[in-house]
Amino acid sequence: EIVLTQSPGTLSLSPGERATVSCRASQSVSSNYLAWYQQRPGQAPRLLIYGASSRAPGIPDNFSGSGSGTDFTLTIRRLEPEDFAVYYCQQYGSSPWTFGQGTKVEI
Amino acid sequence: QVQLQESGPGLVKPSETLSLSCTVSGGSISTNYWSWIRQPPGKGLEWIGYIYYNWGTNYNPSLKSRVTISVDTSKNQLSLKLSSMTAADTAVYFCATQTYGANSYFDSWGRGTLVTVSS
Numbered sequence: 401e402i403v404l405t406q407s408p409g410t411l412s413l414s415p416g417e418r419a420t421v422s423c424r425a426s427q428s429v430s431s432n433y434l435a436w437y438q439q440r441p442g443q444a445p446r447l448l449i450y451g452a453s454s455r456a457p458g459i460p461d462n463f464s465g466s467g468s469g470t471d472f473t474l475t476i477r478r479l480e481p482e483d484f485a486v487y488y489c490q491q492y493g494s495s496p497w498t499f500g501q502g503t504k505v506e507i
Numbered sequence: 508q509v510q511l512q513e514s515g516p517g518l519v520k521p522s523e524t525l526s527l528s529c530t531v532s533g534g535s536i537s538t539n540y541w542s543w544i545r546q547p548p549g550k551g552l553e554w555i556g557y558i559y560y561n562w563g564t565n566y567n568p569s570l571k572s573r574v575t576i577s578v579d580t581s582k583n584q585l586s587l588k589l590s591s592m593t594a595a596d597t598a599v600y601f602c603a604t605q606t607y608g609a610n611s612y613f614d615s616w617g618r619g620t621l622v623t624v625s626s
Contacts, residue, residue, distance in 0.1 A: 433612075437613075445616060492612055493610060495565055495609075500551070
């Protein structure tokens with residue numbers, strides 16, 4: 401199975417700052433089938449990015465994804481108060497689908 | 508967009524079998540791929556498996572020997588059975604769908620239901 405390793409584990413930032421989260425795969429992700437999700441406390445994950453760089457419907461352009469192969473990045477250009485949450489990457493190119501361990505973006 | 512709602516017992520005894528349901532509204536259970544995903548308290552996400560009505564199932568090898576996922580088209584429901592439950596199975600269980608096929612992202616999620624394994 402493909403293991404996804406996210407870094408850092410926790411990101412301590414202030415509103416208005418830029419956040420960068422890394423996701424590294426143990427082997428190449430087929431067709432860049434890599435998604436990013438946001439999870440707020442007590443809520444289900446919400447799809448942000450799919451196909452490594454395509455924004456899901458309704459997601460502001462403040463969020464962007466990049467990368468290919470084994471290295472992927474989620475960038476939040478300017479942090480809004482509601483962006484402080486946990487972010488997960490997930491690959492859906494090779495079964496079993498797997499998730500990264502999560503990155504907490506905190507104030 | 509489809510809506511999903513999980514239901515089931517909040518407490519299960521060790522060695523028992525967990526049975527959960529997920530009711531789908533705004534779409535048909537006969538289309539899309541439907542998955543179960545779980546999240547132990549304070550931890551990350553683990554995909555359990557999926558079903559596609561006209562094709563079959565695909566389970567995570569780590570749980571394959573204990574998992575059964577099925578659909579009831581008359582109720583537009585997805586179900587999960589997980590046998591031989593232990594404390595390590597304590598988690599929030601989510602149902603989710605992949606609208607664009609097996610190799611696609613989870614675009615709709617239920618709110619999740621917490622299952623605790625304890626005697």
